[in-house]
Amino acid sequence: MNIIPKMSGAALTDDKLILETLLNSEIGKKAIADRQKDVLAFRTSAAKKLAELDAAAGASFPKLRAAREAAEAEAIAAERRWREACDRAQQARQAISTASFAHDAALREAEAKLLSTAHPEIALFVSEMDDAHEACFRQFGYSNGSETNRITGKRVDYTVNNAASIQARQHAIREAQERARQMRLEPDQTTVPARLQELRNGLPAIKGLEW
Template sequence: MTTMPDPRDDKFLQAIRTSELGARIAADIDSQRLADRQQLADELAKIDEDTEKAYPKAVAAFEKQAAEVRKLEEQLQTARGKLAQLAGARTALSATYTARRADLEMDLAKSASPLIREFVTWCHEELDRTRKLLSTRYWTESNPVTRRRQDRCESNSDQVNARRAALMAAIEAANDMALIADQSGVPQALGTIKGNLPEVREV
């Protein structure tokens, strides 16, 4: 297969220039080549001109934004420092409060009614005694009509759990009484709490 020569090839153009027709063809090709190169050169000049105008604006916009970012970073750093100071102050305040409250509670407990300590001790003893009251009973029943036997079960676990929960709440309430300045109402209050404790029925 014969390959056609590229009309833009300089050797081809030199070969056809020897005839009048070839010279006109070569001139047209040269003219088109010049037009194409001129278009490329004009486009190159245009992008150079456009970029020369636009680039300084882009640089200025970047620098302006970068300056704002640096300013915000400085503000953030300052804010973080202030936050760290506030966190330290909060921790110190909490520690001071906790220590002082513990001292005050201890002093109030020392001079509180001795009935409170006795009641709390009794509650702890009752917690252990109540735990031991847990019991379960199993038996078998027969249906008088069908004569079918059925296993039955009964437990006092709900009652045990209810009493133990009430005892824990009673301990907390009694300890809170130690923080009350006027201890004259303690005996009656403890009696009321004790009287309202739920009982446990053995099964």
């Protein structure tokens, strides 16, 4: 249906007149009413959603804030306990360091008293053993030989030495020196000479060459 009246010979209708005519028509009024209805429904839905969000926030946010405050308080307390524990650990390290220093100083003082009054033969024995250790090198010996297999007739060359015997004596010398040094810390020094002689007698001799 043409809602614009025909006007024979009339001037062209401007846009404003056309718009007013459309709005005042049944179709225009219905379109406006439908539009308003849609807008109202949209706004009603948005308002409902807003109310639901506000209600949900009102129910959840107090709990969340309370949980946050509790967690922050717990973290602060934990940090305080950690710092206190760090302080105690530092104090403990300082205490053991101080005690260790005092112990070492007292130990050195006590050892110094024992060393200064140790039997003089101990130092002589240690020096004697240094000379004995060095003398072992001058007793090294070796010999070359050969042997012929009676069946195959093949000749085999070989070398023998007393290196193992020398090493055994040198090892025993070092052990004897260490045992002699330990005697310096013993209260009773009257038995030292006899025990040093036992160490001398116990040193293994350097063996000769064995074929």
